[in-house]
Amino acid sequence: MDHLNDKVALITGSGQGVGQGIALAAAKAGAKIALVGRTASKLEDSRKLIEDLGGEAICLSANVKFGDDLKAAVDRTVEKFGGIDVLVNNAQEVPLGPLDKISDEAYLAGFESGPLATLRLMKLVHPIMKERGGGVIFNLISSAGIRWDMANYGAYGSVKQAIRPLTRAAASEWGGEGIRVLSIAPHAKSPSLNYWIENNPEEAEAFFRTIPLGRVGECEGDIGQAVVSLCAPEMGYLTGATIPLDGGQANFD
Template sequence: MTDLNGKVALITGAGQGVGQGIALAMASAGADIVATGRTLAKVEATARLVAQRGGRAIPLVCDVKNADDLKAVVDAATQAFGGIDVLVNNAQEVPLGLLEDVTDEAFLNGFLSGPLASLRLMKLVKPIMATRGGGTIFNFASSAGIRWDMAFYGAYGAVKQATRALTRAAASEWGRAGIRVLTIAPHAESPGLKGWIENNPTEAEAFFKTIPLGRIGRLEEDIGRAIVALCGPDMGYLTGATVPLDGGQANFD
């Protein structure tokens, strides 16, 4: 596994699901973890799991839609660990539904918690990473943005495609500072996906048939460890790309 000793990772939405899986994988690789989320008890649980592996983590409450919260967690991270080397923009509210049913509030919250929150955090950590010789930023998208049938996923896809555009721009603008920016498009055993499978068994059965590997990704082993690997020097020439961790389902070409 890639050695992340001496690195600091700030992860939003780290109290459960994909964010927690990434936090545990990074901690196992030696990184110090700044685990943020809306529920203190959940990020405290993640911090305890990190400590059980011999790692260090600080749990912080953060609503990614709140600009003051974002600045506060970046300040806390630099105070606790001296800087930030990896940013994982995982937290996101998802606006799902037919276009005529998606409210303005849901659509705006999707953008506030997704591309705007990601952009705000990217801008906050950019000078910190630059002074440390570079860093890696991960934004999150979804194959929902490139479905052949966009019905029900239009608002969600719009949010995620905006995030991909920001990744490309940041990779272009910040590469000379040693900062790589990647978009991750995962399928993982998150609480949200599990709930969707339980509530939509027929659609879920059809969904599984479209995944060549025939299963959903494991949070730590498949998603977290892949992101750890992407932080390493062997992947140091990769930036601006969308990396699908989805068992071969989506075609982002």
């Protein structure tokens, strides 16, 4: 796939895991990548992987909870590459645990890094994409928001569910400008999932038995390649939807 040739993708949380997988897949499809995250060393690792593929990337240290950091990242991307065609809102602090153990600080951090950062970045890239004749925005959500048993996932699920109406609203308001907006809900072999597996082995074993395809996705091969495919012109009539990239586990109907 090379339909992202000469396109620019800004991806938050791209120093590892799903964000890195999307960055690698987009680079292979020809995109120039703005790697955004808190840990400079991890971003440099992703940049090296991209450059080893013959691609081009810049590293932008930023905390997505801070509006000034996000504006600086967008401005630097435009300065370096001339615009932004693809935005991936991936970075997220995760408030997990029973409700009576979730602190106000952890819950607010979940909202600041999730729906608030998503809204801020969408607003920042909107005029840039409009001027370029369109673009694609991906907002990462989670099937944790629709679990039948919400014990220990209420805070995280509510944070992620808040992103879905933002996706729908942006798709509705900006569709006439050629901007498509999608929510994706992935399961992938990320560091955060590996940590959860190690600390919840019994729950993890039961969880994996509910995935019809019988496996957890690969960050690049399954999630990244799917995101790249969704950017293709052939997918140009798809917007405002929630796309589960989870082996058939979740039912968002």
